Amino acid sequence: MNPTIHDVARLSKTSKSTVSRYLNGQPVKKRTEETLKAAIKELGYHPNVNARRLVKNSTQTIGVVVDDISNNFYSGILRGIEKVANLHNYQCVYYNGVSHRQGEFGFLNLAHERQVDGLILISFLKRSPELFEKIKDLSMPVALIGDGGEGIRDHGLLSVDVNNEHGIKEIVHYLNRIGHKEIAFIAGPDEFSATSQRITGYKKALKELGLTLQPSWIVPSDWSKEGGYKAMSELINKGGMTAVIASNDETAIGALLCTHELGFRVPKHFSIAGFDDIEVSSWVYPPLTTVKQPLYQIGIEATEGLVKKMKNKEAPLQGRRLIEPNLVVRDSCMNLL
Amino acid sequence: MNPTIHDVARLSKTSKSTVSRYLNGQPVKKRTEETLKAAIKELGYHPNVNARRLVKNSTQTIGVVVDDISNNFYSGILRGIEKVANLHNYQCVYYNGVSHRQGEFGFLNLAHERQVDGLILISFLKRSPELFEKIKDLSMPVALIGDGGEGIRDHGLLSVDVNNEHGIKEIVHYLNRIGHKEIAFIAGPDEFSATSQRITGYKKALKELGLTLQPSWIVPSDWSKEGGYKAMSELINKGGMTAVIASNDETAIGALLCTHELGFRVPKHFSIAGFDDIEVSSWVYPPLTTVKQPLYQIGIEATEGLVKKMKNKEAPLQGRRLIEPNLVVRDSCMNLL
DNA sequence: ACAAGTTATGCAAGCGCTTTCCCGAAACTT
DNA sequence: AAGTTTCGGGAAAGCGCTTGCATAACTTGT
Structure with a gap:
């Protein structure tokens, strides 16, 4: 013993x-x-x-709810969370389930059965208002990663996300700086809050630069390589653009593939940019110019906020925190000047 | 309350x-x-x-020690572990540190401070004998993933690994079936137990098929894309082979790149195969023929064994378990027949 | 050197559960 | 119907720690 x-x-x-x-x-x-x-x-x-x-009546545990835990995209965030949690002597327990869909609140188990001290909900899908009700009932510190929805402020939650609008703006401005005026956009699926934010960024940037917006140059897609392929072939059919911004890297890589298969070269005939900066972005040919999502940082900030709240119930810190992504210039965009 | x-x-x-x-x-x-x-x-x-x-004097917690938690390669294993752990109402706490190097036993904290009920050590590096001593002192159920080292049986531990030897044999046999007789091999770094196992598989397979072994066709590398590039250019200089097996996919992708840059085509001039089946293997051109590591399964089996032991201290299950990898045929190897 | 103030220490209760021990009730026996 | 066995349920101890309260041990000021 x-x-x-x-x-x-x-x-x-x-x-x-x-x-x-x-x-x-x-x-x-x-x-x-x-x-x-x-x-x-x-x-x-x-x-x-x-x-x-x-x-002490505390489990020293943070519950982490992830939409799809097998999606490698999240692992950067999770590392950030683990890092801060361990630093403060908390441990994490993961729940793999949808935290957004109507009626899908299985994650509440974490609160009741596992008796976690706090919760981090990760989802880039738009959140239902019902979710905020449930969260309030828990009366437990909760941090949101991804879409903060409307009710952040009202509900006194902490929400951390990347500044999608600004990220896209940066690319548009960059493309314009190197001479592009005809810039198309491949969007993501509607259910994601990032989609509308990125479209907004695209539109605003065009306006800022005095470029005309061609509605038909915004084509919807689904984050996938295949989707990117399809979207790009549509765009090539329409023609006229010198650059294409894809809403994420996987789509961009699909677009790259399509372009090559149709006998064009990147960046000679089309400049292509992505978003996320996933590992393979630097592996493809040509290495992709993209916007790096500071996933690790997002995990860190959300957890730091949560921990502060858990240690001191009276802590005021709340609201929406936007992390700035940054441009990673590689070789997939041509300087036209 | x-x-x-x-x-x-x-x-x-x-x-x-x-x-x-x-x-x-x-x-x-x-x-x-x-x-x-x-x-x-x-x-x-x-x-x-x-x-x-x-x-109950139990934390219902499994400590998981990973060499390098930010290495995405491990995430499949971790998912398997989480899955089984949750199923049995255990939670995991991760420790990011080297579990192999001489004198690096920081992970023992998990046992003492966090008071985990059991431990899973993940490392594909060769393990020091000292490690087994430390483990024995813990008198706590421990499962090893990766190299089981010598002392598995003596020390009454459970060890789970992929059958590296067999995996490579499968590729060699496959290549031979489609007509290859001149097969070169890009090896991994010495510190990894998988390296020697894969080399052994390569050699044995050649012997089984009555092919002659060219020692100079085994070139060492370092698991990296750059390493693969370098190794491949060496091999191309030596010349004479129709196929090259790389010890992992990343190396294979480097080799692919090199081949293309030197003006050759895959699989026309060289057939190239990998090992691991990482996500991008199907993204590169041409999609890579490789051997899929059942990482998820490895995580599952190790955890199941551990849990059984934790629930019943008298459980006998121990020893070395080898999971069979399986061949994934894509387009990077040409049929010469 | 002594009262008053300050700080360190011990005692005991209590956190919410499991488990042993024992008794009373029910179920059997004859 | 009385005696024997079985079994469900209650009381209480205890898991290893923290903490409020009371007391003891030091400081300090005069």
């Missing part, structure tokens, strides 16, 4: 309370401190986490 | 003991069962995990 606090007290001829207080950083006499330290070392004592958690 | 077992007892006019027994599946009278069920429902009662864990 492992030594208990009682053993330490006996060996050091003090009491359990003193040992406990010493372990929790409360002041003790120099002499007692030394005796205690010696006793703890001799016994190889480590406080029992279960006992401690029982009295 | 949340309802406690005491509240349930009072509301149902029974005692804490009865409630507890009912919750733990022990027999109760039909009538009591109904009263209890009703009371539990009415109160929305959920047993407090901390209290339960305290008396």
Whole structure:
């Protein structure tokens, strides 16, 4: 059996309370401190986490809900979360399920059965209002990653997302700086909040630059390589553009493929840019100019906010935090000047 | 405050003991069962995990030690582990650190400070004998993923790995079936146990097929794309082979790149095969013929073994388990017949 | 040197559950 | 119907820790 606090007290001829207080950083006499330290070392004592958690009424656990845990895209975020959680002596428990769809609230188990101290919900889909109700009922600190929905402020939650609008703007501006005026856009699926934000960014940037918006140059797609392929072939049929921005890298890679198969060259005939900066973006030919999503950073910030709230229930920090993505210039866009 | 077992007892006019027994599946009278069920429902009662864990003296936690948690290669394994762990109501806590190097035993914290019930060590590097000593001292169920080292059997551990030797044999045989007789091999770095196993598979397969082994056709590399590029250019200089097997997909993709850049075509001038079946293998041109590592399955099996041991300390299951990888034929190898 | 103030320490209760022990009720036996 | 066995349920102890309260041990000021 492992030594208990009682053993330490006996060996050091003090009491359990003193040992406990010493372990929790409360002041003790120099002499007692030394005796205690010696006793703890001799016994190889480590406080029992279960006992401690029982009295403190906390599991030291953060519940993390991910739409699709097998999607590698999320792993950067998860690493960020783990990092901060561990730093503050929390552990994470993952729940793989949809946190957005109507009536899909299986993740509430984490709160009731696992009794987590706080929750991080990751989903880039638009969230239902019902979700916010459920969250409020939990009366537990919750951080949202991805779409914060409308009710962030009203509901007193923390939400972290990437600044999609700004990210796309950066690419458009960059393309324009290197001489492009005819820029098309391959959008993502409607259910994602990022989709409309990125479209907005695209439109606003065109306006800022005084370029005319061709509605037919915004073609919807589905984040997939195949979708990108199809969208690109449509665009090539329409013709007229010198550059194409895809809503994510996978789509961009599909577009790349299509372009090549139709006998065109990138960036000679078409400049193509992506969004996300996934690992393979630098592997394809030509290496993709894209916008890096600071996923790790997003995970970090959400968790830091959550932890602060968990440690101090009165903490005020809330609201929407937008992380700035940054442009990664590689070789898939040609300088026309 | 949340309802406690005491509240349930009072509301149902029974005692804490009865409630507890009912919750733990022990027999109760039909009538009591109904009263209890009703009371539990009415109160929305959920047993407090901390209290339960305290008396059971178990954290219901598995410690998972990964060499490099940011390496996406591991995520399949981790998903398998999480899956089984959750199924059995365990949660995982990750430790990102080297579990192999001399003197690097930071992961022991998991055992002492976090008080995990069991440990899974993931590393494909060769393990030091010292590691096995440390593990034995823990007197805690431990499963190894990757190199099991020598002492598996002596130390009574469970070890799960992929059958590297067999995987490479399969490719060689496949290549031979489609007419290849001159097959070169790009090996991985020495520190990995898989490296020697794969080389062995390569050599044995050649022997089985009566092909002559050209020592200079085994060129060492470092798992990286750049390494693959370099190795391939060496091989092309030497010349004479019709096919090249790379020790992993990333290397194979580097080799692919090199081949193209030197003006050759795959699979026309060289057939190239990989190992792992990472996501991008099907994205490159031509899609890579490779051997799929059943990472998810590896995670599953290791965890199942561990859980069995944790639930029943007397469980005998131990030893080395080898999971069979399987050939994935795509377009990077040409049929010469 | 002594009262008053300050700080360190010990005692005991209690966190919410499981489990042993024992008793009373029900189910069997004859 | 009385005696024997079986079994469900209650009381209480205990898991290892924290913490409020009371007391003991030091400081400090005069």
